């Protein structure tokens with residue numbers, strides 16, 4: 087049965103997956119890895135990287151993937167923190183890794199074509215076909231939070247977390263063996279790793295496996311696929327491709343978006359062009375997926391939908407009391423999908439859970455009377471200006487709806503009078519040049535004065551991390567001194 091094809095025509099079956107991953111698992115066993123040992127992996131996305139991940143799952147080792155954009159300092163921190171027994175890197179990074187390896191850690195290499203010392207050694211190893219027995223609460227993946235705020239923390243994700251979440255997603259999105267996923271996401275993040283791969287493997291489906299997101303390659307691949315998963319930036323970029331139309335999407339049944347907010351404008355434009363309402367879902371590294379707009383039923387733009395089966399979700403006020411429908415508060419969750427804690431950070435773990443065992447997501451939002459969750463920002467993004475709360479998302483949604491505005495990001499910066507002041511970075515639609523004064527005037531008509539940005543900075547691009555999340559820490563630093571010399 088076909089599992090994975092690449093745009094260059096390589097094809098791998100489920101039987102190939104078994105053979106390749108068993109071979110690498112044999113090598114890892116021969117190297118002396120034991121239960122719970124971490125395998126830190128910074129390699130290009132490739133079929134061989136998938137076999138390596140599955141070899142870790144097969145052998146019961148803990149897979150620890152790194153963003154391939156990380157450089158010296160970031161790699162040094164993560165290796166020192168995770169203390170792996172084995173690291174696998176691109177051959178070009180070998181010297182750097184060698185310098186940074188923790189004591190006793192071995193090093194192997196794997197390049198984008200599946201070559202390197204890992205492949206050489208695995209070729210000489212006898213395969214380990216049996217799958218190690220691991221309890222549901224034993225760790226399967228160590229995944230660091232993407233760190234748009236502060237130092238990354240390692241979330242320990244168990245076999246049980248993965249299994250329960252994938253089962254809920256397959257049920258909700260009705261994944262079957264006839265599906266073919268357009269896999270353009272990276273493998274070092276929850277989205278591409280356990281949502282994308284997980285749904286495919288657990289339903290016996292197949293994947294068209296792109297090494298990275300390239301809008302033209304995605305449009306070319308769409309006719310051969312039934313489902314696509316992406317971050318909102320992917321969908322915004324696809325809309326700039328003239329080839330994106332109903333014909334290209336003729337075999338598609340589902341477009342899924344997550345990891346960052348999907349703007350209602352992109353939702354509407356995509357629907358107009360392709361006939362598809364993008365299904366938005368919400369999740370995070372620590373919890374896997376939490377909510378989804380329904381497959382059958384209303385997909386509400388701006389909302390992240392309803393809790394997945396098995397996920398308990400509540401919105402609470404500062405005193406912990408559950409908010410009424412429509413009232414904004416902190417989102418808390420529990421379920422078999424929620425991780426048990428941060429790697430070697432008992433204090434941070436304790437802070438992250440409520441006394442009755444709910445995980446504090448750090449997201450703010452509200453639930454509608456009919457159960458749909460809408461996010462309004464991260465608690466760290468909440469702006470308090472003159473004692474009044476401003477949820478950046480509310481302001482961003484209105485800014486994005488203004489004529490001439492392509493996208494926006496709103497942050498709070500220090501202000502001598504108000505404590506914090508609302509400022510916005512705005513990207514103009516191509517061919518337009520909206521002015522700051524005009525935007526502020528338009529916002530004043532739509533919003534209470536204290537929520538209207540005091541300054542609007544026109545920018546070419548918003549700073550985003552590789553998952554499409556706007557890096558608000560960068561914006562806060564950039565505009566920190568805006569009001570510094572006011573009396």
Ligand code: AMP
Nearest residue numbers: 232344345346347367368369370371390
């Ligand atoms: P990560 O752990 O990198 O997956 O980041 C998780 C965070 O991404 C969540 O806590 C949310 O703040 C944000 N996020 C994920 N999905 C969405 C979504 N559909 N809309 C808005 N924010 C999202």
